[in-house]
Amino acid sequence: MNQLESYYNKFNEDKRLNSRHGRVEYQVSMKYIHEYLPKDVSPEQVRILDVGAGTGRYAIPLSEEGYEVTAVEPVQHNLGRLWQKGSRVIAYKGNALHLKKCRDDYYDLTILFGPMYHLKSHEEKRTALEEAKRVTKSGGIIMAAYCMHDYAVLTYAFKERHIIECMENGQLDHDFKVHARSEDLYDYVRIEEIDRLQRETGLKREKLYSSDGAANYMRPFLNRLTEEEFEWFVKYQLAVCERPELMGAGAHVVDILKK
Numbered sequence: 001m002n003q004l005e006s007y008y009n010k011f012n013e014d015k016r017l018n019s020r021h022g023r024v025e026y027q028v029s030m031k032y033i034h035e036y037l038p039k040d041v042s043p044e045q046v047r048i049l050d051v052g053a054g055t056g057r058y059a060i061p062l063s064e065e066g067y068e069v070t071a072v073e074p075v076q077h078n079l080g081r082l083w084q085k086g087s088r089v090i091a092y093k094g095n096a097l098h099l100k101k102c103r104d105d106y107y108d109l110t111i112l113f114g115p116m117y118h119l120k121s122h123e124e125k126r127t128a129l130e131e132a133k134r135v136t137k138s139g140g141i142i143m144a145a146y147c148m149h150d151y152a153v154l155t156y157a158f159k160e161r162h163i164i165e166c167m168e169n170g171q172l173d174h175d176f177k178v179h180a181r182s183e184d185l186y187d188y189v190r191i192e193e194i195d196r197l198q199r200e201t202g203l204k205r206e207k208l209y210s211s212d213g214a215a216n217y218m219r220p221f222l223n224r225l226t227e228e229e230f231e232w233f234v235k236y237q238l239a240v241c242e243r244p245e246l247m248g249a250g251a252h253v254v255d256i257l258k259k
Helices: 001-012 013-018 020-036 059-064 076-084 122-135 149-159 162-167 193-199 217-225 227-240
Strands: 048-050 067-075 090-095 107-112 136-149 204-210 251-258
Touching: 001 076, 013 020, 020 136, 020 204, 020 217, 020 227, 020 251, 048 059, 048 122, 059 067, 059 162, 067 076, 076 149, 107 122, 122 136, 122 193, 149 162, 193 204, 193 251
Parallel strands: 048 067, 048 107, 067 090, 107 136
Antiparallel strands: 136 251, 204 251
């Protein structure tokens, strides 16, 4: 937690999410959120839990649409920024491993768009999913996002030229598998690890999609596009985000799971 607090006290999360690559991630994920929200009741009857809500990028707009939104965030700085925005979101400090203020079988949709990035072990990730499962209604939806393994290899090891260092210090093995150290902030997974978590928690997969695809690789190029050209890129990502041959090398993948 001290490591997370230190990082997010300096990192401008709002700036990232409002950047063009952040907007791709947001627009694609909001499309899937709306696809899986209940349609047979009014928004005020729908309960959403956003675990690892950051500064409220998803929680606040969903609340403004009329949904009952609860946000759980471990970093006090992010939580303070969320509170300052004056939304209807019910927000408190907590973490994905123990949602102690959340009732069993209560939420229609539980979002984990941050916790899996920072939980290092398979056991911790499974605990977070089990907690999400506990608080989600039967038939409800859990959306869990992961940082993808080969994105880290391609960007940090090769693009930023840390490959020799990574091989020497054990961050990468000779199968180019990332091994997160205790001091590393992020953990990265492959599709087979996401599959294993889904199987072990007994949740039913609805869909798997890449929220940003190549957007993170293409940051400077996206920034050069006109707004019209950029909207075409978003449409492209929406069209290809479920294609398995493109998924594993994107920066983020989201597993949509049904309880």
